[in-house]
Amino acid sequence: MVAAKALTAKNRLLGIRTMEAPPLERKLAAILAADVEGYSRLMNANEEHTLALLTHHRAIIDRLIEASHGQIFGTAGDSVLAEFPSVVQAFDCAVAIQQSLWHANNPFPDDEKMQLRIGINVGDVMVKSGDIFGDGVNIAARLEALAAAGGICVTRGVRDHLRDKVEAKFEDCGEHKVKNIARPIRVFRVVFDERAQPGNIDEPPVDEIDNSANGGQLRSADAEIVFWQSVQASESMEEYRLYLDNYPNGKFAELAKNRLSDPAQAEDPSVEVTFWESIRDKQNPALVRAYMEKYPQGKFRSLAKILLDDLSAPSP
Incomplete structure (x- = not known):
């Protein structure tokens, strides 16, 4: 500790700025997690059509999130993770997404429809270096996995907050034990009219997908960007x-x-996430160094550095 203080003082005398780790922000937020049901099946059946449809759907989803004052933190192929300043905004956005996609899917046969599953949670999250993580995020992801295609699942906290603020009903699905969460989660399925026109959100229009024999390609000017976002991970x-x-x-x-x-x-980004989740609570410096060596530019590099410094510090 004395040596560290001396080094800091020396750096100040020499005019050298010490690099500080980006701040870790904790906050209460509404988290929306979504992914495409049966994406691998759709890709195996028709890659070109599936990617064109995903590009179109992502344009709808991204614009609805933006119109609802949400912030997208993660998009890995067929999945989306977004944070909202209020539970009502997250919920209205989720319903609008499912209703919009129902109409976008309507022209296609059932085996070609691309449907989303959505989970919403409200809880404590951590934001650092452009990433969002914590149990609040993990629970939203687990809820999404429990939702039906075209459906929405929420926690008890979300249901309680929305009960007198929205017209939708909530069906109690009981408690569920989910991976990496210590306590069971009370899950509620949202009952809403998926065929209704989306309301409560002033959404900019999105170009329609061309279903002609020569294409199935999006006519939007930013189609390439959305296409790349759908495949980059x-x-x-x-x-x-x-x-x-x-x-x-x-x-x-x-x-x-x-x-x-x-x-x-x-490499599949979920491999890095799994690696980090498996070692972060082990209190083992060697494992943290192994993560940093394998992922020198990884998502959790800042946290790994902080953890390694803590583990390497001498006991008081």
Whole structure:
């Protein structure tokens, strides 16, 4: 400790600025987690149509989240994670997304429809270096996995907050024990009219998907960006090839080529998350160093550095 203080004083005398870790912000937030039900099945059946439809759906989802004052923190292929300043805004956005996608899916046969599952939780979260994490986020993700295709599941806290503020009904699905959460979660299924026109949100229009025989491609000017967002975290080399087929001179063409030449760059991001979750509570410096060596630019590098410093500090 004395040596550290002396070093800091020396740096000040020499005019050297010490690098500080980005601040860790804790706050109460409403979290929306969503993913596409049966995405792998749809990709196996028709990759081009599925990616075009995902691009179109993501344009709808992203604009609805923005119109609801939400902030998107994570998009990995077919999944979305967003934070909202209020539970009502998160809920209205979730309902509007499901209603909008019902109408977007309506022209397609059942086996080609792309439906979302959504979970909403309100709880304590941590924000650091552009990432959001904590039990509040994990619970929302577990709820999404419990939701039906086209459906929404919420926690008791969300239900209690919304009970007198929205027209939807809540069906009690009982308590569920979920992975990495110590206590069982009381889950409620939202009962709403999925065929109704979305309300309560002033959403900008989204171009329709072209279902003609020559394409199934989005006519929106930002289609390429949304397309890339849908494949950038993929571990499938075919999705990068499909991007290059559609956008050989696109904004992300060089990055797609690099990932095709080095498949390790396209590693599934969930592998890193699983790695971190498996070692963060072990109080073992060697495991933390192993994470930092494997993921030198990883999502949790700042937290890993803080944890390693704590574990390496001499006992008082």
